[in-house]
Amino acid sequence: MTGRTGRTDRRRSAKPTIADVAALAGVSVSAVSKVMNGRDGISAPTRQRVLDAAAKLRWSPSATAVALRGARTRAVGMVAGRSPDVLATDPHFTLLISGIERELAPADYGLLLHIVGEEPGAEERAYRRLAEERRVDGVILTESRIGDPRFELLRHLRLPAVLVGAPWREDPVPAVRASGQDAGVRAAVDHLLGLGHRRIAYVSGPQDRVHTVFRRQVFETALAEHGLRPGRTLTSDFTAQGAVAAMRELLAADAAERPTAVLFANDTMAVAGMNAARRLGYDVPGDLSVIGYDDLPLGELVYPRLTTIAQDLVQLGRAAAAAMFTLLNVPHAQDPPTIHPPHLVPRESTGPAPAAA
Amino acid sequence: MTGRTGRTDRRRSAKPTIADVAALAGVSVSAVSKVMNGRDGISAPTRQRVLDAAAKLRWSPSATAVALRGARTRAVGMVAGRSPDVLATDPHFTLLISGIERELAPADYGLLLHIVGEEPGAEERAYRRLAEERRVDGVILTESRIGDPRFELLRHLRLPAVLVGAPWREDPVPAVRASGQDAGVRAAVDHLLGLGHRRIAYVSGPQDRVHTVFRRQVFETALAEHGLRPGRTLTSDFTAQGAVAAMRELLAADAAERPTAVLFANDTMAVAGMNAARRLGYDVPGDLSVIGYDDLPLGELVYPRLTTIAQDLVQLGRAAAAAMFTLLNVPHAQDPPTIHPPHLVPRESTGPAPAAA
DNA sequence: GAGGATAGGTAAAACGATATACCTGTGCGG
DNA sequence: CCGCACAGGTATATCGTTTTACCTATCCTC
Secondary structure, three states: HHHHHHHHHHOOOOOOOHHHHHHHHOOHHHHHHHOOOOOOOHHHHHHHHHHHHHHHOOOOOOOHHHHHHHHOOOOEEEEOOOOOOHHHHHOOOHHHHHHEEEEEHHOOEEEEEEEOOOOOOOOHHHHHHHHHHOOOOOOEEEEEOOOOOHHHHHHOOOEEEEEEEEOOOOOOOOEEEEOOOHHHHHHHHHHHHHOOOOOEEEEEEOOOOHHHHHHHHHHHHHHHOOOOOOOEEEEOOOOHHHHHHHHHHHHOOOOOOOOOOOEEEEEEHHHHHHHHHHHHOOOOOOOOOEEEEEEOHHHHHHHOOOEEEEOOHHHHHHHHHHHHHHHHHHOOOOOOOOOOOOOOOOOOOOOOOOOOO | OOHHHHHHHHOOOOOOOHHHHHHOOOOOHHHHHHHHHOOOOOOOHHHHHHHHHHHHHOOOOOOHHHHHHHHOOOEEEEEOOOHHHHHHHHHHHHHHHHHHHHHHHHHEEEEEHHHHHHHHHHHHHHHHHHHOOOOEEEEEEOOOOOOHHHHHHHHHHOOEEEEEOOOOOOOOOOOOOOOOHHHHHHHHHHHHHOOOOOOEEEEEEEOOHHHHHHHHHHHHHHHHHOOOOOEEEEEOOHHHHHHHHHHHHHHHHOOOOOOOOOOOOOHHHHHHHHHHHHHHHOOOOOOOOOEEEEOOHHHHOOOOOOEEEEOOOHHHHHHHHHHHHHOOOOOOOOEEEEEEEOOEEEEOOOOOOOOOO
């Protein structure tokens, strides 16, 4: 005891520890621990003395020490393998993160974020470090890719994981997503058909994304059900430049082949494509209808306002965090959020198919 | 030793510890520690044996244990006190974060992010927890406000901090920002004056932000230097709705008083304002010129493309992280990035003042 | 060949909180 | 009046590293 007191005295102004609180309350260290963790065996007056002492010293348990002891770090990791440029144009991640935080914060969990760019292997290294250094209790994955190696990696690292979106194949990793995933694209196709469009093109994201393939299939199925062949389908990369190139290519065709409506895989591409078309002399929606995906606020800001397929990214983030808590057996008061299926938000960028066609 | 071995055996498949590595290499625990931390006193062959053993077991020091021991958590905190909606419309934070990460990642530091919304006190609580639980080595602050209580709070909590942007008053907390802060707004004013504009309005962000006040002052000074009174100045809130309202108010004035150019405090407001004007029948830039601030990718996507004042948010983030490292005495290989002063990016939303005026 | 320097280690005490196992005083039944 | 149960604690080992202080061969020098 003497040694301890000596040390404490020597640095009285430094960070208080549980021992300081115990000393102030006149009880043992473990009594304080019991009080803080709500275990019984401590009488009400003693409990109050401890609480008062803790408050006076502004003490709360060191997260580090608790983590070391209990193997629970109260942090969740997320690795975003995208370049800052893409992140900046596309608030997709930001929305997801803010949803995740909504759920984490009340449980006193933190989000450890790693933005690693797109160099190959960078993402894997990040997960490895997160796991080996035991910095987080689990990780949230986004954007499952075809042949995604991360599931295997994380299983090997014994790091609990939750996926946002559809997995590339059956996998024990829990995945959160809305029911009725196909509703959005279907509604978009119906909307366009109802407006008289018959040649509808699709500009997708990178081929290796699971949702890319899925949405394209829905697109083609929906058209086929109405006895139509799918229009042209281009693969792009989620960037504005990619969208401009795709749009140029689509509009270069003969008038008889040229699409009268284009579905884009995200809002950023849709807006960029729409502007590219206008610069080439096409009126939107007069000559060409355009639909995006995500329903970012951006869609409201542009002229004409973008018709788009809304998906509830904030809720998706919340659900992912909730699923993580379930996986970790962390009690979380809030109900698991329901995620609405993607749905069409008709605005100004879609209109009747041009009569000339 | 016997007890230790027994335990290790019982859970052979679990996470390896330094003791396992030491056993495999046939040396003592502290020998391993010395090797991993590059201290001398270990011969080359022994060193190699240890390295091999660590690699074979895929072991790396537990961040938690290191943090407990050394009081260094190798994580930096950031608290964003904004609602998810604002975050989604405005990639400002995303860019900053990605700059910060660029610097943190190579040093094996993580970013612990907290998005706390705008409820009063939420931000303070977040910092408190970060500090009391010793989860991070320091925090990065953004958006200094007039009378900002965070500096005092963090000083009291003894938590190292770095501010992005100008402090609200002289403060020992290091602040990173570009030199020539006024260059952007000056260039914008010169640009507009050169195009013949004489009635220029300004739509600012919330009054309590330091940069709001600063930029407005620069705006007024620049006009005054050319012998002009400032046009109307409205206070808004960085949101699209706010910008629309401001624009309506500005355009409701008599033709003789109505501004022919408007400077907005961020790109989101500029784009929203621009569209509001167009909806009211004004041509941009024919009847009205519009300038934004930030140079978000959004500005390239809209039609007409937005003239704006660029500030290098990614570099700013990098610089903030670098300053944090300096504060923490963490060796960081990379040179401190230079931040370019804000500068004008002339695009399509500005043009000659209307002749009728 | 004894004394000392030095390379190459080892053992053990931190770091801060928690859980387990063990005390101690009081009240009460037998 | 002894023993037992139980409330209300206390003392201590533990988590995985790092670090300080301390060994122990080996070789060199005189």
